Amino acid sequence: MIPRFKKWKQPHVVHGKLTQWQWIVFRPEKFQLGKNTDIGAFTSIFAHHGVEIGDNVQIGSHCSIYSFNTIENKKGKVTIQKDARIGTHSSIMQGVTIGEGAIIGAHSFVTSDVPPHSLAAGVPARVIEKLKRSAR
16 A cells, blocks of 8 residues: 555644644544544544544545534544545544445535445435445
8 A cells, every 4th residue: 555645744633722734633632543644624523532533544624523412412432444534524423433445425424333445425424335445
C-alpha cells in the first residue's frame, strides 16, 4: 500500500480548540487517531465516551461524530476502522462501528453499524452496495 502522506504527523489535539487543519475534538483523552488520517475542516468529534479512528481514514469536511446523544440519553464508543471514508456533512452517532474499507455517502446520518467494504448512504444510512476490496 502506498501511504497517502509522506510526512504525516500526529496532530496536536486540545479539548475544544481547533487543530491546525480546523477540526475540533471534545474530550481528547478518549480519542484515538490512527496514522495517515485526513479529517476535513469544521468536523466536530465529541469523544466523551470514546472515539477511535483507524489508519488511512478519510473524513470529509463538516462532519459530526457523537459518542453520546442527549435527546435519547444514549452513549457509546464510535469506531471507524482502517481505510474507511466518510463523505462530507455526515453525522455518525453513538455506539456505531464503521467497518474496514467502508464508504459513507455525503450527507448521511449513520445510526447503526456499517459492515466492512460496504457503501452506505442516506438518512438514516443504509447499506446500498457491497464493495470489492481494493488495494488502496
